[in-house]
Amino acid sequence: MVKRSPVARRLEKINPSSIRRAFSISQRAPSVINLGIGEPDFTSPKHVIDAAKQALDEGKTHYPPTAGVPQLREALAKKAKRDYDLNYDPDNDMLVTVGAAEAVFLALLAFVNPGDEVLLFDPGFVCYEPDVLIAGGVPIFVPLGERDGFKLDVDAVMSQVTDKSRVIIINSPNNPTGAVFSHDALLKLSKLAVERDLIVISDEVYEKIIYDDVKHSCLATFPGMRERTIVVNSFSKTYAMTGFRVGYALGPKELIEPMMKVHQYSVACVDGAAQYAAVAALDGPQDCIKTMVTEFTRRRRLMYKRINEIRDFSSTLPKGAFYIFANIKQFKTPSTQFADYLATEGKVATISGSAFGENGEGFLRLSYATSYEKIEEAMDRIENAVKKLG
Numbered sequence: 001m002v003k004r005s006p007v008a009r010r011l012e013k014i015n016p017s018s019i020r021r022a023f024s025i026s027q028r029a030p031s032v033i034n035l036g037i038g039e040p041d042f043t044s045p046k047h048v049i050d051a052a053k054q055a056l057d058e059g060k061t062h063y064p065p066t067a068g069v070p071q072l073r074e075a076l077a078k079k080a081k082r083d084y085d086l087n088y089d090p091d092n093d094m095l096v097t098v099g100a101a102e103a104v105f106l107a108l109l110a111f112v113n114p115g116d117e118v119l120l121f122d123p124g125f126v127c128y129e130p131d132v133l134i135a136g137g138v139p140i141f142v143p144l145g146e147r148d149g150f151k152l153d154v155d156a157v158m159s160q161v162t163d164k165s166r167v168i169i170i171n172s173p174n175n176p177t178g179a180v181f182s183h184d185a186l187l188k189l190s191k192l193a194v195e196r197d198l199i200v201i202s203d204e205v206y207e208k209i210i211y212d213d214v215k216h217s218c219l220a221t222f223p224g225m226r227e228r229t230i231v232v233n234s235f236s237k238t239y240a241m242t243g244f245r246v247g248y249a250l251g252p253k254e255l256i257e258p259m260m261k262v263h264q265y266s267v268a269c270v271d272g273a274a275q276y277a278a279v280a281a282l283d284g285p286q287d288c289i290k291t292m293v294t295e296f297t298r299r300r301r302l303m304y305k306r307i308n309e310i311r312d313f314s315s316t317l318p319k320g321a322f323y324i325f326a327n328i329k330q331f332k333t334p335s336t337q338f339a340d341y342l343a344t345e346g347k348v349a350t351i352s353g354s355a356f357g358e359n360g361e362g363f364l365r366l367s368y369a370t371s372y373e374k375i376e377e378a379m380d381r382i383e384n385a386v387k388k389l390g
């Protein structure tokens, strides 16, 4: 056994994610319904799986290029043009990564110096804070309030900007709240980013999972933003391809090149067969997205209705992603404890809101990326567990 502490100081403040905890609860006890899950329950579309198989059958088993296979980069350039009228050069302005997760991490390692401040929202996606800390940055939290439907409050951002602010991470549609930031708010934010010379990491992994008449705005489309925005996206949510681990970053060459250095010397490149599957996802039929979103819409209505009928629960109707961020403050119990109670007594795994930041305390994140029937059963179980509290 080594005598000195074997763990590097940069990891001292990093705790394991409580999402893993929900995962292991439901793995250990199969009778538990898992509403903690952050991935579509659908299998990837057949044509996507076939493309991966075909690539392997054709012997595409060698190291792919660092930046990603040319076919995928071409397809990504076309997608950016088609969806947002944005021009990205396949040779210089993009990098294929191991999921969106790697893209965010690379961007922070590439642009954050020790002591630089990185603006994050609270509640927010669980990876951001640890990623900032590992990169040596200082996370500065901007609270998102339930009263306003967790909407983007640019004045609150402005009040946290200092001379040390370097990067801001935006995530819309949002995990865990399901909020979609409005065009006007993003426009105001983009003016602030330009004025204060911030680099923006825009995590848009839920761009296609939106409901009703809500519109998603890609941050790079706002004036002055293309040059300072790293658009992060992935195939995980849109095409139910979480296990393929393919994501990407779009941005000007000046921002992509430094990220490429870290990518090259760490993971080297992304699984080749998975990249061909991603090409099939982009170039193939898109009705799989509609089918999934139609089903999510049905489940969202069900969960929203049922959760608000349970005593002392309340929630706003999410506009995007596949989570309900339910207020449980009336129970006057810490949310981790309450999630544990629901897991043991109700046999339903949820994620404590505090996993997403201090401001998430008093909430539970419930995912509706599970079958309609399981959601019905889970709501019955939660209702019964709450009744037992008296």
Ligand SMILES: Cc1ncc(COP(=O)(O)O)c(C=O)c1O
Pocket (backbone or CB within 6 Å): 038, 098, 099, 100, 101, 102, 125, 171, 174, 175, 203, 205, 233, 234, 235, 236, 242, 245, 246, 247
């Ligand atoms: C907001 C957000 N960003 C990034 C990711 C990571 O996605 P990927 O599977 O592409 O790494 C997730 C996954 O839950 C997420 O919710």
